[in-house]
Amino acid sequence: xxxxxxxxxxxxxxxxxxxxxxxxxxxxxxxxxxxxxxxxxxxxxxxxxxxxxxxxxxxxxxxxxxxxxxxxxxxxxxxxxxxxxxxxxxxxxxxxxxxxxxxxxxxxxxxxxxxxxxxxxx
Amino acid sequence: xxxxxxxxxxxxxxxxxxxxxxxxxxxxxxxxxxxxxxxxxxxxxxxxxxxxxxxxxxxxxxxxxxxxxxxxxxxxxxxxxxxxxxxxxxxxxxxxxxxxxxxxxxxxxxxxxxxxxxxxxxxxxxxxxxxxxxxxxxxxxxxxxxxxxxxxxxxxxxxxxxxxxxxxxxxxxxxxxxxxxxxxxxxxxxxxxxxxxxxxxxxxxxxxxxxxxxxxxxxxxxxxxxxxxxxxxxxxxxxxxxxxxxxxxxxxxxxxxxxxxxxxxxxxxxxxxxxxxxxxxxxxxxxxx
Numbered sequence: 001x002x003x004x005x006x007x008x009x010x011x012x013x014x015x016x017x018x019x020x021x022x023x024x025x026x027x028x029x030x031x032x033x034x035x036x037x038x039x040x041x042x043x044x045x046x047x048x049x050x051x052x053x054x055x056x057x058x059x060x061x062x063x064x065x066x067x068x069x070x071x072x073x074x075x076x077x078x079x080x081x082x083x084x085x086x087x088x089x090x091x092x093x094x095x096x097x098x099x100x101x102x103x104x105x106x107x108x109x110x111x112x113x114x115x116x117x118x119x120x121x122x
Numbered sequence: 123x124x125x126x127x128x129x130x131x132x133x134x135x136x137x138x139x140x141x142x143x144x145x146x147x148x149x150x151x152x153x154x155x156x157x158x159x160x161x162x163x164x165x166x167x168x169x170x171x172x173x174x175x176x177x178x179x180x181x182x183x184x185x186x187x188x189x190x191x192x193x194x195x196x197x198x199x200x201x202x203x204x205x206x207x208x209x210x211x212x213x214x215x216x217x218x219x220x221x222x223x224x225x226x227x228x229x230x231x232x233x234x235x236x237x238x239x240x241x242x243x244x245x246x247x248x249x250x251x252x253x254x255x256x257x258x259x260x261x262x263x264x265x266x267x268x269x270x271x272x273x274x275x276x277x278x279x280x281x282x283x284x285x286x287x288x289x290x291x292x293x294x295x296x297x298x299x300x301x302x303x304x305x306x307x308x309x310x311x312x313x314x315x316x317x318x319x320x321x322x323x324x325x326x327x328x329x330x331x332x333x334x335x336x337x338x339x340x341x342x343x344x345x346x347x348x349x350x351x352x353x354x355x356x357x358x359x360x361x362x363x364x365x366x367x368x369x370x371x372x373x374x375x376x377x378x379x380x381x382x383x384x385x386x387x388x389x390x391x392x393x394x395x396x397x398x399x400x401x402x403x404x405x406x407x408x409x410x411x
Contacts, residue, residue, distance in 0.1 A: 028335070052339055064267045070353035073329055073369065077203070077263060079192040085200040087335040092342075102267045104126055 028054040028087065035078070036060045038103040046112045052089040059083070065107065069098035072111070089113075127281025131289055132358040134261040137319075139293035140362065141253045144316045145173065145246050147297055148221070151304050151312065169243065176247045180254030187259045201334040208330045210256045211323040215381065217249035218320035222313050222385045227392045292359070315363070321381035322365020328374045342369040 031053060034041045038061060047053050057067050059078040067084060068075040072091075078084040088096075093113050100107025149169045187194075194202040224242050265278075296315075303311035331337035345368060351357050352368035360366035367374060 050341075052335070054335075064263060066264075073367070074333055076333065077191070077195070077260070079195060082192060082196060083200065084195065086333055087339070090339060090341060101126065102264065 028052055030054045030056060033057045033109070034060055035065055035100065035107065038063075038065070038100060038106040040098075040100070040107055040109040043109040044112060045109070046114055047089070049093045049113050049115055050090040052087055055086045055088060057084045057086065064102060066101040067098060068101040069096060069111075071096040072098060074098070075101070124277045124281045124284075127278055128285045128288065129353075129355070129358055130261065130264050131281075131285025132355065132362060134257040134264075135285065136289045136292060136359070136362045137257050138254050139289045140296060140319060141250060142173070143293040143297040144300075144312060144319070145250065147300055147304070147312045148225070148246075148316075151301060169246070172243055172247050173250060176250040177254060180251045180258060183251070183255040184258040184262055187255060188262055191259065191263070201336070204330040204334045204336075207256055208327045210252050211327045211330075214249055214252050214256075214323045215320040215327075217245045217252070218316055218323075219385045219388070220245045221249070222317055223388055223392070225313055226310060226385075227389050317382060317385060318364045319362075321378050322361070322363070324377050324381045325365040325367055325374055328377050337373065340371045340373055342371055343375065345369050 029047070029051070031045055031047060033045070033055060035057060057076075057078055059065055059080055059082055062080050064077060064079055066075060066077045067086065072088050074086050074088060076084045076086055088111070091113050093115050096111045096113065098109050098111065149166060191203065194206055196202065198205060221242055224245070300312040300315060308314075328337060332339045347368045350360065350366070350368065352361060352366065357366060357368065365378060370378075
């Protein structure tokens with residue numbers, strides 16, 4: 001009986017430790033994307049590999065848009081005139097597509113993760 | 123646009139239909155296994171009324187949420203929406219865990235099962251309300267944005283009809299397949315699927331918290347998009363049913379594993395406590411004799 005309690009307690013404790021993998025706050029490189037006339041500006045962004053970066057998407061249109069990316073596992077609704085903040089990474093080198101879910105034919109972009117360098121850092 | 127509408131139905135409407143099917147199955151299957159003459163049992167009609175009531179309350183909450191979504195999104199340094207949805211999904215998972223623990227740990231004890239039926243009623247109510255609210259909000263925003271585009275009316279209408287048909291068909295198939303499995307293979311199969319669904323909700327929580335840099339991100343462990351693309355229709359279906367993620371990280375895998383193990387741990391603790399209490403009671407009665 002006591003062994004069951006000890007084992008159960010240790011299992012629950014290890015489960016709860018999962019929730020302590022919170023981020024240590026650190027300055028992240030920022031990249032700004034503007035959404036105008038259902039187009040992303042810039043439509044291609046270069047960011048460094050294996051680093052977490054901050055994307056700020058500013059919706060300058062009068063309609064709602066949803067920033068969506070299956071490759072990045074990110075989606076966020078952005079209301080007219082408002083900003084949204086999304087963190088992406090760390091990711092290996094490659095091309096990661098994103099799009100506006102409500103205007104998928106026009107609002108498209110790609111995040112290019114290179115092997116080195118900090119291009120397009122704001 | 124048509125494909126987007128169908129994928130939207132799979133992402134946001136299908137979870138609601140799946141939860142309805144699982145709760146309906148739980149109501150029709152488990153309650154008939156018990157003594158129906160007991161006065162403590164909650165009738166099927168009350169369960170159905172609670173489902174309707176939770177749906178109506180959820181629809182009200184959806185509109186409240188949509189009206190304030192813009193302000194919530196800008197709160198807490200632009201993390202308000204993620205925090206709110208994360209809390210909602212965690213509540214969904216905890217309701218599911220509560221239902222599973224109640225069904226499995228009390229099923230052999232008719233009297234306490236009947237008492238705990240009221241707890242199950244409340245948990246089902248909370249589960250349905252939150253799943254409709256969280257998924258319904260995104261759904262409504264999508265449609266109000268699309269309906270504003272007059273040139274998309276035709277593809278949107280076709281998408282709605284197709285998407286609704288797909289969701290209803292999947293839910294009905296799911297119900298009858300799991301009913302068969304419950305009867306012929308293992309009685310708690312449907313509860314297993316409910317647990318997998320709940321664990322999938324915690325994967326959504328991990329995505330949301332990583333998105334706003336609250337949860338640490340780590341490198342992905344594998345990429346199974348070549349095998350089953352996450353953005354395909356089947357991938358979206360598996361994502362809804364089991365929380366399928368083609369590019370999981372170690373943290374997500376750990377969360378998923380722990381989410382599945384936790385109810386069984388709690389059930390073991392409850393059984394151990396009951397066994398201990400029974401032993402103590404038996405010894406006490408033996409000593410009196």
